[in-house]
Amino acid sequence: ADTIKVGILHSLSGTMAISETSLKDVALMAIDEINAKGGVLGKKIEPVVVDPASNWPLFAEKARQLIAKDHVTAIFGCWTSVSRKSVLPVVKELNGLLYYPVQYEGEELEKNVFYTGAAPNQQAIPAVEYLMSKDGGAAKRFVLLGTDYVYPRTTNKILRAYLHSKGVKDADIKELYTPFGHADYQTIVADIKKFSAGGKTAVISTINGDSNVPFYKELGNAGLKATDVPVVAFSVGEEELRGVDTKPLIGHLAAWNYFESVKNPTNADFVKKWKAYAAAKRLPNAATAVTNDPMEATYVGIHMWAQAVEKAKSTDTDKVIAAMGGQSYKAPSGYTLVMDPTNHHLHKPVMIGEIKGDGQFSVVWKSKEAIRAQPWSPYIKGNEGKQNL
Amino acid sequence: MLQVEHLNQYYGSSHTLRGVSLAVEKGQCMALLGRNGVGKTTLLKCLMGVLPVARGTVTWNGRDITRYKPHRRAQAGIAYVPQGRDIFARLTVEENLMMGMATLPRREAARISGEVYELFPVLKEMLGRRGGDLSGGQQQQLAIARALLQRPQLIILDEPTEGIQPSIIKDIERVIRLLRERGDIGILLCEQYFDFARALADKFVVLSRGEVVASGGAHEMDGEHVRRHLAV
Amino acid sequence: MNRTSSLFSRRAWAVLAACTLAAALLPVLHLAFPDGHPLHVSGYAVGLVGKFMCYALAALALDLVWGYTGILSLGHGLFFALGAYAHGMYLMRAIGRDGSYGSVLPDFMVFLDWKDYPWYWAFTDHFWYCMLLVVLVPGLVAFVFGWFAFRSRIKGVYFSIITQALTYAAMLLFFRNDTGFGGNNGFTDFRRILGQSITAPGTRVALYLATLALLVGALLLCRWIVRSKLGRVLQGVRDAESRLMFIGYDPLAFKLFVWTLSAVLCAVAGALYVPQVGIINPSEMSPANSIEMVVWVAIGGRGTLVGPIVGAFAVNGLKSWFTAAFPDLWLFALGLLFILVTLFMRRGILGTLPAIARFLPGRRPVVATKEEAA
Amino acid sequence: MSLDMSIKPEGVDTRHGAILYLDDVTVSFDGFRALNKLTLDISVGELRCIIGPNGAGKTTMMDVITGKTRPTSGSAFFGQTFDLARMTEYEIAHAGIGRKFQRPTVFEQHTVFENLELAMKMDKRVRPTLFARLSSEQEDRIGAILRLIRLHGHEDRPAGLLSHGQKQWLEIGMLLMQEPQLILLDEPVAGMSDAETARTAELLNELRGKHSIMVVEHDMGFVAEIAQQGKVTVLHEGSVLAEGRMDDVQADDRVIEVYLGR
Amino acid sequence: MKPLFKNLLATLSLCLPLLANAALDPALLQPLAGDDPDARVAAVARIAATGGSDARQVLQALLDDALVATPAGQVLIVRDDQAIDAATGKALPVPDGADGVVVNNRLRGAVQAALSGLALLAPARDERLAAVHSLQAQDADPAQAPLLRQALARETDTDIKAQLAQLVARADLESSDPATRLAAVTALADSGDAALRPQLQAMLTEEPDAALRAAAGATLRAIDGRVARNEVIGNLFYGVSLGSVLLLAALGLAITFGLMGIINMAHGELLMIGAYTTYVCQSLFRHYLPGAADWYLVAALPAAFLVAFAVGVVLERSVIRWLYGRPLETLLATWGISLMLMQAVRTVFGAQNVEVANPAWMSGGVTVLGSLVLPYNRIAIIVFAALVVAAVWLVLNRTRLGLFVRAVMQNRRMADCVGVPTGRIDMMTFGLGSGIAGLGGVALSQLGNVGPDLGQSYIVDSFMVVVLGGVGQLAGTVLGALGLGEINKFLEPVAGAVMAKICILVVIIVFIQRRPQGLFALKGRSVE
Ligand SMILES: Nc1ncnc2c1ncn2[C@@H]1O[C@H](COP(=O)(O)OP(=O)(O)OP(=O)(O)O)[C@@H](O)[C@H]1O
Ligand SMILES: Nc1ncnc2c1ncn2[C@@H]1O[C@H](COP(=O)(O)OP(=O)(O)OP(=O)(O)O)[C@@H](O)[C@H]1O
Numbered sequence A: 001a002d003t004i005k006v007g008i009l010h011s012l013s014g015t016m017a018i019s020e021t022s023l024k025d026v027a028l029m030a031i032d033e034i035n036a037k038g039g040v041l042g043k044k045i046e047p048v049v050v051d052p053a054s055n056w057p058l059f060a061e062k063a064r065q066l067i068a069k070d071h072v073t074a075i076f077g078c079w080t081s082v083s084r085k086s087v088l089p090v091v092k093e094l095n096g097l098l099y100y101p102v103q104y105e106g107e108e109l110e111k112n113v114f115y116t117g118a119a120p121n122q123q124a125i126p127a128v129e130y131l132m133s134k135d136g137g138a139a140k141r142f143v144l145l146g147t148d149y150v151y152p153r154t155t156n157k158i159l160r161a162y163l164h165s166k167g168v169k170d171a172d173i174k175e176l177y178t179p180f181g182h183a184d185y186q187t188i189v190a191d192i193k194k195f196s197a198g199g200k201t202a203v204i205s206t207i208n209g210d211s212n213v214p215f216y217k218e219l220g221n222a223g224l225k226a227t228d229v230p231v232v233a234f235s236v237g238e239e240e241l242r243g244v245d246t247k248p249l250i251g252h253l254a255a256w257n258y259f260e261s262v263k264n265p266t267n268a269d270f271v272k273k274w275k276a277y278a279a280a281k282r283l284p285n286a287a288t289a290v291t292n293d294p295m296e297a298t299y300v301g302i303h304m305w306a307q308a309v310e311k312a313k314s315t316d317t318d319k320v321i322a323a324m325g326g327q328s329y330k331a332p333s334g335y336t337l338v339m340d341p342t343n344h345h346l347h348k349p350v351m352i353g354e355i356k357g358d359g360q361f362s363v364v365w366k367s368k369e370a371i372r373a374q375p376w377s378p379y380i381k382g383n384e385g386k387q388n389l
Numbered sequence B: 001m002l003q004v005e006h007l008n009q010y011y012g013s014s015h016t017l018r019g020v021s022l023a024v025e026k027g028q029c030m031a032l033l034g035r036n037g038v039g040k041t042t043l044l045k046c047l048m049g050v051l052p053v054a055r056g057t058v059t060w061n062g063r064d065i066t067r068y069k070p071h072r073r074a075q076a077g078i079a080y081v082p083q084g085r086d087i088f089a090r091l092t093v094e095e096n097l098m099m100g101m102a103t104l105p106r107r108e109a110a111r112i113s114g115e116v117y118e119l120f121p122v123l124k125e126m127l128g129r130r131g132g133d134l135s136g137g138q139q140q141q142l143a144i145a146r147a148l149l150q151r152p153q154l155i156i157l158d159e160p161t162e163g164i165q166p167s168i169i170k171d172i173e174r175v176i177r178l179l180r181e182r183g184d185i186g187i188l189l190c191e192q193y194f195d196f197a198r199a200l201a202d203k204f205v206v207l208s209r210g211e212v213v214a215s216g217g218a219h220e221m222d223g224e225h226v227r228r229h230l231a232v
Numbered sequence C: 001m002n003r004t005s006s007l008f009s010r011r012a013w014a015v016l017a018a019c020t021l022a023a024a025l026l027p028v029l030h031l032a033f034p035d036g037h038p039l040h041v042s043g044y045a046v047g048l049v050g051k052f053m054c055y056a057l058a059a060l061a062l063d064l065v066w067g068y069t070g071i072l073s074l075g076h077g078l079f080f081a082l083g084a085y086a087h088g089m090y091l092m093r094a095i096g097r098d099g100s101y102g103s104v105l106p107d108f109m110v111f112l113d114w115k116d117y118p119w120y121w122a123f124t125d126h127f128w129y130c131m132l133l134v135v136l137v138p139g140l141v142a143f144v145f146g147w148f149a150f151r152s153r154i155k156g157v158y159f160s161i162i163t164q165a166l167t168y169a170a171m172l173l174f175f176r177n178d179t180g181f182g183g184n185n186g187f188t189d190f191r192r193i194l195g196q197s198i199t200a201p202g203t204r205v206a207l208y209l210a211t212l213a214l215l216v217g218a219l220l221l222c223r224w225i226v227r228s229k230l231g232r233v234l235q236g237v238r239d240a241e242s243r244l245m246f247i248g249y250d251p252l253a254f255k256l257f258v259w260t261l262s263a264v265l266c267a268v269a270g271a272l273y274v275p276q277v278g279i280i281n282p283s284e285m286s287p288a289n290s291i292e293m294v295v296w297v298a299i300g301g302r303g304t305l306v307g308p309i310v311g312a313f314a315v316n317g318l319k320s321w322f323t324a325a326f327p328d329l330w331l332f333a334l335g336l337l338f339i340l341v342t343l344f345m346r347r348g349i350l351g352t353l354p355a356i357a358r359f360l361p362g363r364r365p366v367v368a369t370k371e372e373a374a
Numbered sequence D: 001m002s003l004d005m006s007i008k009p010e011g012v013d014t015r016h017g018a019i020l021y022l023d024d025v026t027v028s029f030d031g032f033r034a035l036n037k038l039t040l041d042i043s044v045g046e047l048r049c050i051i052g053p054n055g056a057g058k059t060t061m062m063d064v065i066t067g068k069t070r071p072t073s074g075s076a077f078f079g080q081t082f083d084l085a086r087m088t089e090y091e092i093a094h095a096g097i098g099r100k101f102q103r104p105t106v107f108e109q110h111t112v113f114e115n116l117e118l119a120m121k122m123d124k125r126v127r128p129t130l131f132a133r134l135s136s137e138q139e140d141r142i143g144a145i146l147r148l149i150r151l152h153g154h155e156d157r158p159a160g161l162l163s164h165g166q167k168q169w170l171e172i173g174m175l176l177m178q179e180p181q182l183i184l185l186d187e188p189v190a191g192m193s194d195a196e197t198a199r200t201a202e203l204l205n206e207l208r209g210k211h212s213i214m215v216v217e218h219d220m221g222f223v224a225e226i227a228q229q230g231k232v233t234v235l236h237e238g239s240v241l242a243e244g245r246m247d248d249v250q251a252d253d254r255v256i257e258v259y260l261g262r
Numbered sequence E: 001m002k003p004l005f006k007n008l009l010a011t012l013s014l015c016l017p018l019l020a021n022a023a024l025d026p027a028l029l030q031p032l033a034g035d036d037p038d039a040r041v042a043a044v045a046r047i048a049a050t051g052g053s054d055a056r057q058v059l060q061a062l063l064d065d066a067l068v069a070t071p072a073g074q075v076l077i078v079r080d081d082q083a084i085d086a087a088t089g090k091a092l093p094v095p096d097g098a099d100g101v102v103v104n105n106r107l108r109g110a111v112q113a114a115l116s117g118l119a120l121l122a123p124a125r126d127e128r129l130a131a132v133h134s135l136q137a138q139d140a141d142p143a144q145a146p147l148l149r150q151a152l153a154r155e156t157d158t159d160i161k162a163q164l165a166q167l168v169a170r171a172d173l174e175s176s177d178p179a180t181r182l183a184a185v186t187a188l189a190d191s192g193d194a195a196l197r198p199q200l201q202a203m204l205t206e207e208p209d210a211a212l213r214a215a216a217g218a219t220l221r222a223i224d225g226r227v228a229r230n231e232v233i234g235n236l237f238y239g240v241s242l243g244s245v246l247l248l249a250a251l252g253l254a255i256t257f258g259l260m261g262i263i264n265m266a267h268g269e270l271l272m273i274g275a276y277t278t279y280v281c282q283s284l285f286r287h288y289l290p291g292a293a294d295w296y297l298v299a300a301l302p303a304a305f306l307v308a309f310a311v312g313v314v315l316e317r318s319v320i321r322w323l324y325g326r327p328l329e330t331l332l333a334t335w336g337i338s339l340m341l342m343q344a345v346r347t348v349f350g351a352q353n354v355e356v357a358n359p360a361w362m363s364g365g366v367t368v369l370g371s372l373v374l375p376y377n378r379i380a381i382i383v384f385a386a387l388v389v390a391a392v393w394l395v396l397n398r399t400r401l402g403l404f405v406r407a408v409m410q411n412r413r414m415a416d417c418v419g420v421p422t423g424r425i426d427m428m429t430f431g432l433g434s435g436i437a438g439l440g441g442v443a444l445s446q447l448g449n450v451g452p453d454l455g456q457s458y459i460v461d462s463f464m465v466v467v468l469g470g471v472g473q474l475a476g477t478v479l480g481a482l483g484l485g486e487i488n489k490f491l492e493p494v495a496g497a498v499m500a501k502i503c504i505l506v507v508i509i510v511f512i513q514r515r516p517q518g519l520f521a522l523k524g525r526s527v528e
């Protein structure tokens, strides 16, 4: 073939479209960019976009279609862990390649997958450390609030173990879960308020998707300010904040590996390119286009893949996997990210941002350097010595 | 004032009405007779516009209303008491009666005229009850009352005496006679109860298998050729 | 209506046999011819057809209660998922120590610090016991639920909505990690079934053929039922339940029978679905999934037996194609299709193919509209 | 036309001669008494006519007998042993009570033939129904009934397409297929022509003595025809106003006042 | 954090007598631009201590993200592209390379505390009241006592006085003088502030004086009692509030489904259309009428009604009118419509949520009974729901149109025969139901997401509410919604949100067993 095909497997409809659509677009932008520089191995990259429609079995079907029928050399896709889990057996069976760009709960390591999002130790744990620090408010009590599914449950399990190790008692930890799409946070907010009467409290939110807006609105209207009870979220980024009036939320936090507001030339370039791309492609709401962490992770993933293909001089899966290890890329986050050859996770910097009135984050803390992922959390028994493939 | 010419109607492939023609005049009562299943109800539905007509015309006071929707016919002055009553089951009796005045201007429709209560005293007792809760005969009475409240120029009655107690039948008979004698209204009466029909009719038609097989003035109704078409 | 005893007319038998044969031939072509050969059928296509057949079986089951008995279930996804979970339990245990933690317990249990299987996982390492569960659990759930609901004479939308509530509640329950079914990730990463690698071509073909056999078998069974006097009683339930009581039938018993049977068929579809698709998780129980099943039936033609099968294939086939061909706009096409079918194909796809419909199962003329008939 | 339908005692204990007892039955709807301490019994083989003004409670009484409405107080017995107030509709039907409704109700989507087949007397539980096959005897019976109700030739038409009167007939046919011991007919000749009414009267007279029959009608000619020398009951406001032979009842002033009119 | 505030407020109270306008020393400002968090917090304290209006201006600018530092270390206030030197107040051009001073929560807390302290003595009542509220929300602090006493002494407003007295008492709890402590504990007996509990709890064991221990116990019980009562009242309110949301979501469906029998799967999308109309109104206002931007809701209500009404009419005329009498087919068609509407919104507005802000007058809440906050937007929605229900009830039951609507829905053919133009009534009814869904959408936009999936998250609940209430029964819908809201809110604290939701669903299933036709079932023959 005179092109190299790659698959893009993000939901463009259904409940996840809200998050995944921009990943598809940024992937297309990265591909355009690489093609404009001549492609890889002298060939153009041809993206094959499919819509798995937020339907998990359909993810598996589409993955199979991409690999078996369209013969793509790599797939960039998935957001939720369950979609990844659905795709995994297919990718393994057909020896495909998946680039997964979203922070997740860990407890997984696959030869055929490269994880460009954060593992818990690259996001959740530093965030809690920050909350316990003087600048973070020296929190003594913690509300672990999440949507009731695997990612929040797992993350909270890890965090609880971590908090125990820091001497926090179970009485000072409260775990609360809400169903997907929960829209009424009155009771929860009242609960948080009550709990916070017992001492300096922080909320660690693993609320996913649509529930965030009603949660924050309730929080704002109930008068819980970030200076009283700060909330740190792991699934709220610039894209999510576009849908919220952030004025009542000023000061609440998010932990990521990248923020749009990071100041460095690479990021300035990245943001500019994205805005131009959105305008050129007439994406809806192009005027207010923002970048976020998973978009950056997607972008980095595609570029690293391209580098690896060049290095391997082949698109053969095994050769690309071999070439991926140790690839580095100067990322918009301002750090040069390295792909770990043994655990297929990126080394990533951690940043804590506070929400500003304009829907952006101001970075109030960042790690000195990129941190190696621990997909198998040491805070979970049985994981000792399992960090590598 | 109502002129029906060469009406044809089909249910799917079965030819239910075959070139039916008839005319109803002001101040006259026309009886429509025939055995079960010959197409009487079908004909009346066609006149009311509930069923589409395949061929033929329906003329009302000189206007062709063959393609009119039922509500336009009602507005033009035709009232219909269907077989099976078609009460608004969940409206109260009072609301059912108000529905009879749907075509009247808002102001005139505000009050239910006491005449209907004289004719059907039971309705007055049951004003607040839901139409569907009434007994069969009470519903029939309600349906007739509803049609009368419309102040129609033509009233189409499909077996109005069905299920009604003898004394009220006599009352209905009186009312129809009164209406007829007042002379400003036409009546099309489909009736199995032969004596009742004969007592009221000025003219009649007999349907058989969707065709008019006999017709004439009231005095001819007892004739053998009529009986023959009604016998089993 | 002809009152002979043969299930189908001769022509219908021929068509059915031809379709079955053609379907059975697909995996053979897949195995027999190498990639690139004009007669080669891709594994992807075979997998797709296998999956669609599971959907078709579920649709058939739904039609039995909806099309023939007038009971609209908005919760059949639950039975589908229960069957799938029951089989999934076996598949999880068949992973053995090949999981990430090298434990005999499934990964999610290790991770939750469970030392042992909870009681409801007992014996699930036995394939045939799980197969029994596939039938028994959904059957029992359906029976108990149906018994209460039908005894209370819950009908129409009231019934539909509580089935929806049921599946929704089950979904939330299964979402929780504590419930013991792997939370929203559900079961996945299966390795083998009855000792065979689950990805081996032979296993795949066997699963495919089993699905085909069960689908055809279910079709014949349903056809036999709806053609029996019981079938006419069911339609009586649909059209005039109270009338049926006054001539001496107990609608509760009939509804319960067909409801439970339908749930079991649906569960069998689910059980066949898991190993072929490779994952089962609670989103199968989401209300939208159950509604989609209803859509397959309606599109194909409610109250016919082949209709739901055609509908399941048509809708899912189009969906598979659209989502790849027009990833951004496919919902317009699909939505429009649903609207057009309702407006212009009153009786679904099958209803508008009278030439075929005449000799296929269960067709009968209808009174013009409900209102006319009332 | 002769149909062999002799009474088979079949579990109904009629030792005291009566097949149906209503004792002090009251039915009230939100305070309104549709039946008011109604007491009535029907003996085996009797043909009883019930008349009474619209809203007197005739249909409600049938509802009570067939289990559609539960009495607010009082009791209803079929034979000595069947307490109708405690039985479901289908149990009552199974026990041997058949009913024709005031408004014809048939299975609209089923053909005429199937309507009759469904009504046919047999074991109506699930399993027997699933495996039921029509014997040629049964087919003959259906054929006979079809002719009786003059719907032969229509047997393959969906019942929903029948005219009002035809549905009335079909319903009577279904009733006969059931071979019930007690037949309840609510206005059987409504919507029938005079000639058809006469035929129905003939039919009922034929059935007389083989079944116990209760007929509600407003057509006095018809009632006179079938009541013959038997008892006629007049209901009014939920209780019995008068009872006796047709002539006596018709002459009763109160009956004339509330029902017949002058 | 606490010790720092202590210093800060202590310093503040010392320099209160000096309140005067003095230009700020640039050296005071310099640390703000630096990196050392402790130094920055200390700087805030020192700036506040100057007490002048300049100080207030700088602190306010810090809060508003309007403080900018040049590379040279000069600190400027930049507002609307106008820069002024924070120290001197001189206007300057906005320099290149200036960078916003980063504010984190810690600094923000310090600034707010400082500003509140300053505002306690402000001339305007509102400002003082706000300051008191803001101090209430912060931790009690004995060092505040002198300042608070001073403010209390000066205060003339009784309301503020009472609240200040409570604040003083709170601050006095840790006073070293047992008599002061006792007075404080006694004074706090009518507080409902749960935040006092840990301190009082500690007093129960640590306090040497038995009388004080007893007083603390009594106060604790009083507070607990009040907290418990507030919790019940809170739950009641939350229940009504959730109920009214469910009601608004379901009301349109109560018409299109309940009355017309259309299994309207596109109902959720009509809600969504209402919400997007609100968004568009907000954008138009922001763009064309920035001054009145807070009043966009006033325009959004009729606009949403009309847009949804129009969409409803188009749907009715083009699709739904062919389906009357075939209720099950409507499910399929409206499902298709729903897919298309969702995708249309995705295409036009993007897959992401859009931002709809509460107008200022709907932000925040009113504090009742000491500690219960009732958000204004929730209150507004409860009132709104009541109004909409009343309006719908009036239209359906007190107008001729309503009579026609009910008649047509029960027996379309006969209504036609008595002269009701059924086509128009159908259109109007579906339009009305859709319009009301549009209004519901406006309300939902004030609480949660506005995105393409908005409708999907309400459709199941809406059907449950309508069915639970009894199809076609407006009163049932109202009662069903409120009942579900209340049950949910009383279950949630006990069972957690997830189990509460599961329980609710089970409650619905069980309830329908008892009442197979819903809450307000019609009885009798008319139902058949
Ligand atoms: N919807 C329908 N579709 C097809 N055929 C129908 C339909 N309705 C009625 N028919 C048939 O059309 C014929 C005429 O019916 P119609 O109801 O007009 O009879 P009718 O003269 O009013 O009889 P009756 O005296 O019993 O009321 C009947 O044979 C009937 O079976
Ligand atoms: N469910 C109900 N709710 C309220 N009233 C009812 C209900 N059912 C019956 N009724 C009333 O009870 C009375 C008796 O009704 P029923 O139908 O038994 O009369 P009927 O004797 O059969 O009259 P008809 O000769 O007109 O058929 C009527 O006044 C009727 O309105």
Ligand SMILES: NC(N)=O
Residues within 6 Å of the ligand: A079, A080, A081, A082, A102, A103, A104, A105, A151, A235
């Ligand atoms: N991996 C997540 N966020 O589900």
Ligand SMILES: [Mg+2]
Residues within 6 Å of the ligand: B040, B041, B042, B083, D163, D164, D165
């Ligand atoms: Mg007729």
Ligand SMILES: [Mg+2]
Residues within 6 Å of the ligand: B135, B136, B137, D058, D059, D060, D102, D186
């Ligand atoms: Mg009656």
